[in-house]
Amino acid sequence: MSAEAQPLAPAPRGPLARSRSIPGGAEDAASARTSPMLRALPKLRQRQKGLIGGIIALLALALTIVLAVNIHMANSQYTVVELQNQHLALVQSNQALTEEVQHLQSPQALSNTAVGLGMVMPAEAAALELSDGEVIGTAEAADSGDRPSSFVAAPAVPGADAAAPLNVSESVTGAPSGILGAGALNTLIETPSGQNGQETSAGTQDQFSPTELNGGTIPAPSFD
Amino acid sequence: MAAAQKKRAERVLSFRMRIGLTLILVMLLLLGGRLFHVQGLDPAGNAEAAVSERLRSVPLPAHRGDILDSEGRVLATSVNRYDLVVDQAVVEDFERSDEATGLREEVTVRTGIAELGEVLDRSTEELTERIVGESRYSVVARSLTPEQSEQALEIGLPGLYAEPVSERSYPSGAVAGSIIGFMGADGPLEGIEAAQDEALSGIDGERIYEVGGDGVRIPVATYEELPAEDGQDVRLTVDQDLQWFAQESIAKKANQYNAAWGNATVLDLTTGEILAMADSETVDPAEPGETDELFRRPLALTQDFEPGSTGKAITFAMALEEGTLNPTDGFTVDNRYEVDGQTISDATRHPTLDMTAAGIFARSYNTGTVMIGGEIPEETRYDYMRRVGLGEPLDIGLGTEANSVLRPPEEWDARQHLTTQFGQGYTTSVLHNLQAFQTMTNGGVDVPLRLIDAYVDADGTEHPVQTEPGERVFSEETSEEMLRMFEGVVDYGTGTEAAVSGYRVGGKSGIAEAAGAGGGFDGHTQSFIGMAPLDDPQYLVSVTVHRPEGYWRDWEVTDTFREIMSYVLSSYDQAPSGAKSDAYDGFEGENQDQPW
Numbered sequence: 091m092s093a094e095a096q097p098l099a100p101a102p103r104g105p106l107a108r109s110r111s112i113p114g115g116a117e118d119a120a121s122a123r124t125s126p127m128l129r130a131l132p133k134l135r136q137r138q139k140g141l142i143g144g145i146i147a148l149l150a151l152a153l154t155i156v157l158a159v160n161i162h163m164a165n166s167q168y169t170v171v172e173l174q175n176q177h178l179a180l181v182q183s184n185q186a187l188t189e190e191v192q193h194l195q196s197p198q199a200l201s202n203t204a205v206g207l208g209m210v211m212p213a214e215a216a217a218l219e220l221s222d223g224e225v226i227g228t229a230e231a232a233d234s235g236d237r238p239s240s241f242v243a244a245p246a247v248p249g250a251d252a253a254a255p256l257n258v259s260e261s262v263t264g265a266p267s268g269i270l271g272a273g274a275l276n277t278l279i280e281t282p283s284g285q286n287g288q289e290t291s292a293g294t295q296d297q298f299s300p301t302e303l304n305g306g307t308i309p310a311p312s313f314d
Numbered sequence: 315m316a317a318a319q320k321k322r323a324e325r326v327l328s329f330r331m332r333i334g335l336t337l338i339l340v341m342l343l344l345l346g347g348r349l350f351h352v353q354g355l356d357p358a359g360n361a362e363a364a365v366s367e368r369l370r371s372v373p374l375p376a377h378r379g380d381i382l383d384s385e386g387r388v389l390a391t392s393v394n395r396y397d398l399v400v401d402q403a404v405v406e407d408f409e410r411s412d413e414a415t416g417l418r419e420e421v422t423v424r425t426g427i428a429e430l431g432e433v434l435d436r437s438t439e440e441l442t443e444r445i446v447g448e449s450r451y452s453v454v455a456r457s458l459t460p461e462q463s464e465q466a467l468e469i470g471l472p473g474l475y476a477e478p479v480s481e482r483s484y485p486s487g488a489v490a491g492s493i494i495g496f497m498g499a500d501g502p503l504e505g506i507e508a509a510q511d512e513a514l515s516g517i518d519g520e521r522i523y524e525v526g527g528d529g530v531r532i533p534v535a536t537y538e539e540l541p542a543e544d545g546q547d548v549r550l551t552v553d554q555d556l557q558w559f560a561q562e563s564i565a566k567k568a569n570q571y572n573a574a575w576g577n578a579t580v581l582d583l584t585t586g587e588i589l590a591m592a593d594s595e596t597v598d599p600a601e602p603g604e605t606d607e608l609f610r611r612p613l614a615l616t617q618d619f620e621p622g623s624t625g626k627a628i629t630f631a632m633a634l635e636e637g638t639l640n641p642t643d644g645f646t647v648d649n650r651y652e653v654d655g656q657t658i659s660d661a662t663r664h665p666t667l668d669m670t671a672a673g674i675f676a677r678s679y680n681t682g683t684v685m686i687g688g689e690i691p692e693e694t695r696y697d698y699m700r701r702v703g704l705g706e707p708l709d710i711g712l713g714t715e716a717n718s719v720l721r722p723p724e725e726w727d728a729r730q731h732l733t734t735q736f737g738q739g740y741t742t743s744v745l746h747n748l749q750a751f752q753t754m755t756n757g758g759v760d761v762p763l764r765l766i767d768a769y770v771d772a773d774g775t776e777h778p779v780q781t782e783p784g785e786r787v788f789s790e791e792t793s794e795e796m797l798r799m800f801e802g803v804v805d806y807g808t809g810t811e812a813a814v815s816g817y818r819v820g821g822k823s824g825i826a827e828a829a830g831a832g833g834g835f836d837g838h839t840q841s842f843i844g845m846a847p848l849d850d851p852q853y854l855v856s857v858t859v860h861r862p863e864g865y866w867r868d869w870e871v872t873d874t875f876r877e878i879m880s881y882v883l884s885s886y887d888q889a890p891s892g893a894k895s896d897a898y899d900g901f902e903g904e905n906q907d908q909p910w
Contacts, residue, residue, distance in 0.1 A: 181394075185460075186459065189485065197554060197559070215884070217890045227815040227816035241561070245487025245489075248459060
């Protein structure tokens, strides 16, 4: 420190100042006097080199790690969004199918389907008592015109608003062959139920609000 | 000399350094102080403000429970729907790639709206009004299915996005609609949805976490999650298929006579479970506004009327119980009967007949009934009527109580002590009638009626509704005798049309005069309540038609009863017994075929 501080000192005076300005033997004498102070420098520089190299390497490593983590996070986020979309599509198609099943299970839909198949209301049935072979009651043939009434409105088909208008020719081809009368007529009158929901696309759905997207194309990592 | 100079230089240096060092220290102290001020003392509450800025609380909505029928079929459930919303400021012409050619094409807002109109089935004008403007938030369409909303978004109109909402869905529509009830914009309004809301709705949860400036969660910061507690499913005693069948039957009947309303109710008389409660018209819970207000709640609860001749059963049962009557006791019955200065007449001008009590019951003669009921003091009669549930509200867990008006004997007018014997002068609801008949046919034990079978937790744990033990009103012997009397009605009395081939069926018909708004009677209530199989009574079916149009002798509700009872017996696996009738003789002597 003192070696470096010397030039900072006021005007150079005395033998030390002179020896600095005089080249040749005088300099040798001066250098011989100051050499112990300067000898340390090369060593120091060598150590610094290693240190700087180390720091640079560390920085590079940190940068690489940060970069790798970021790339990984970004990639994972895309995977997450993709899987979320897949999950959503599956949940939705599952729900659409469940709704369709529930709709088809409703008594009105069952009744319509039955009439479409040519079924009519039952007449009186008789029973056979197995223990003594006795016939209980008198069986009657069902009246082919006795269709169930339909006072109770059929439930709204889920998403019926979006259903395509009824194409009569399609209904005819969809009708079971060989029915006459009530059944065939019914297939023409009734919309084939469950028209919607048959094609639940498994495609991804970009149902993200602008706030979720925050200007990007996929939402930031979150819980949902 | 050099050493002295060096020493001096060092002194100067150390002095300057001290100044610098002091300066640095002072600054450090300042900074430290400020740091302590900001972080440690925090007088402006910055730390708190920062945390609340970072803190995000997301509600975790609880899933609303389903309403199920007795077989576990879904009557009401929650589904995911989307509201289509637009940020009008962003709406502009846009580009998209043509599916067929793969080329970019310009699409104007008008074309986009027209395409949207096709997907949503709405008019272009209506959509233009909602899409074009300055508003940052405008709802274009509500409750679209996921499929519809996907189709709408595929058009690619800028600013259009879908917001998920939970919606109530009723897969069976108007079947049991008045029992299920419906939801309004702010919550449940009627029926089970409203009455059982607490069980159905569950408890919402919450998730709390901190986010950074970019909206991403800080992984090591606060994280709390209060899981949502999903609502319970409510399982009813109602059978969806039977309910539908009964609704069709009663609608057909009410339509036939152009009646004000009709009701058909089916009861498991051993357990008090209501299997069906059908009205001639029923609200569709998805569209409650489209149905007349009368039909938005179950008529079996909301409507009370004078029961008429079905009420005679109570008079006969109490006479048997009190020991003042035997079913085969003989009476001479004219079509008019004078008592206490009041004239009681029968509906038909029949000749004077020598009848048994069972015959009077089967033919539903008012004159004979008054002869029998007159033997019992008014107070006792009133007491029995109260014990079978008349004159007090009846609650089955639907939020609405069924009403019955029965004044105490002190308040009866000169005629009421006679009319109450044959079902006039007091009012009952369908459920009150069924409760009384249930007591008479179930060995004399009054079992409370119920509509809710069980609550089912989200994990499937069932909590059956605890039933109160029944209360004995009549002896088993009285009940047995009543069953044979009921059988007489169907065998040779006023309800022959109610017979179901292969089964022993009993019942009681009734035509009551209905009081009008201005006092006096201006209409009728036609009803039939019957039970089967009489070998071991299981089911009660009540059919009521209020204010039918036409002539009273043409009205017939027993065919509707037969239709529903046949359905009940066959769908609940009741084997036909083919057993012979056990009804009492209706007339004294050999000739059982007397003129009406």
